[in-house]
Amino acid sequence: MSSNDPVAIVTGGSRGIGAAVCRLAARAGYAVLVNYVSNAKAAEALVAEIVAAGGKAEAVKGDVASEADILKIFEAGDRLGTLSALVNNAGVVDVPQRVDEMSLDRLTRMFAINITGSFLCAREAVKRMSTRHGGKGGSIVNLSSAAAKLGAANQYVDYAAAKGAIDTFTVGLSREVAAEGIRVNAVRPGIIDTDIHASGGQPDRVAQMRGQLPMKREGTADEVAKAILWLMSDEASYTTGAILDVSGGRSTLP
Ligand code: NAP
Numbered sequence: 001m002s003s004n005d006p007v008a009i010v011t012g013g014s015r016g017i018g019a020a021v022c023r024l025a026a027r028a029g030y031a032v033l034v035n036y037v038s039n040a041k042a043a044e045a046l047v048a049e050i051v052a053a054g055g056k057a058e059a060v061k062g063d064v065a066s067e068a069d070i071l072k073i074f075e076a077g078d079r080l081g082t083l084s085a086l087v088n089n090a091g092v093v094d095v096p097q098r099v100d101e102m103s104l105d106r107l108t109r110m111f112a113i114n115i116t117g118s119f120l121c122a123r124e125a126v127k128r129m130s131t132r133h134g135g136k137g138g139s140i141v142n143l144s145s146a147a148a149k150l151g152a153a154n155q156y157v158d159y160a161a162a163k164g165a166i167d168t169f170t171v172g173l174s175r176e177v178a179a180e181g182i183r184v185n186a187v188r189p190g191i192i193d194t195d196i197h198a199s200g201g202q203p204d205r206v207a208q209m210r211g212q213l214p215m216k217r218e219g220t221a222d223e224v225a226k227a228i229l230w231l232m233s234d235e236a237s238y239t240t241g242a243i244l245d246v247s248g249g250r251s252t253l254p
Contacts, residue, residue, distance in 0.1 A: 005031040005056055006138075007081045008232070009073065011064050011121060012036070012090030014043035016194030017143065020225035021087050022046060026055030028229060030085065033077045034059045037090070056080075064090045064117030065109065074124040083135075085232045086125040088118040088142045088166075093200035096155045107158055114162035115169075118142055122173060122184075130180040137181025139232045142170050144188040146247040156200065163188075167243055174241035183240040185231040190247025192219045214249030 008025045012018040014036035022032045023046070032050065034057055036043040043059035050057040060076040062069035077083050091114050094106055122140055129138035145163040152160035166186060174184035191213060197205035206218045227246045230236055245251045 005029055005081060006084030007031050007033060007077050008085040008087065009033045009077045009083065009121070009125070010035060010087045010089055011073070011117070013087075014039050014046060014059070016196060017189065017192060017221045017224045017228075018087070018089040019046050020221035021089060021228050022057065023050065024222075024225050024229045025085070025087075025232070026050040026053070026057055028233070031056035031058075031080050033057075033073070033080055035062055035064075035073050035090065037061065037063050063113075064121060065112040067120055070117070070120045070124060073121075074128070078128075083125060083128045084138045086121060086138070086140045087228060087232070088121050088140065090117060091143055091145075091196075093156050093159050093196055095201040098154060099157050102158060110156075110158045111162055111165075114159065115165045118166060119169065122169075126173075126177055126180075126182060129182050130177055132180045135181070138183075139236075140173070140182065140184045141228050141231045142166050142184070142186040144170070144186045144243060146188050146190045146245065146250050148188060149251055150253055170243055171241050178240055183231075183236065185236070185239060185241070186243045187224060187227050187231070188243055188245045188247060188251070189224045190219055190245075190250040192221060192224055194221055217248070219246065219248055 008030035010018050010022050013022045013034035022034050026032050034043050047057045047059045062073040129135040144166045147160035148163035148167050170186040191209050224246050
């Protein structure tokens, strides 16, 4: 399937915030490449939902910790049409541990998925979108986290530090490609109601945190996706290197 519609690649698009971005991006007229790593059923169901609503979408399996898989994801994007947006959304947490308990395997996985994967996906996007390489420009949105500022002590300092790296990456890359038609921004979500907390062994985390949050409620994936869609869009044409807190006011330690 090739399309004249601008293509958006959403890593980790099968569930949570990524899936909400895919839905809104399809509604905004993008042909959406829905990347997933293991949950083919969720990705295919999302694609079917988007297509039934009149949008264009395709699912592609790939692990952003693998360079070979990333190349495959972007080749699938090329078959869909001209890349216009990348949302570096795929990300993982791990079970709560102190730094003095963390194994090399844990740290390697954490940084490979959350940092290196975002760098390699951005590399492939810039090669395609930069006017320096004959492209038409585009937009990259990275998923950081409020944890980048809070540090996540006794939970996952490794995850928080990975997101801190994403903040610096966003600022640096945005300046590198600002004159080449590409805007690079990030969002820092707070506590958002998705499966990520259960995947880190804390299924009750949202309920436990709710009362401590400034707005006394968690955010929804859709609320984060709306901010991402704005950053992707021409409405944000003079916004680059920005890191937007979408955290209901949760951005500093109590
Ligand atoms: P989620 O519900 O756990 O969904 C994770 C998504 O990423 C799934 O689509 C999953 O695919 C995919 N994924 C996981 N590992 C991958 C890999 N190695 N390669 C490719 N895809 C992979 O997560 P979420 O809560 O929506 O989080 C999305 C982003 O927002 C992450 O970067 C996260 O750090 C950030 N964030 C989330 C929160 C929050 O409270 N939820 C707060 C701050 C920041 P499968 O379906 O195939 O498993």
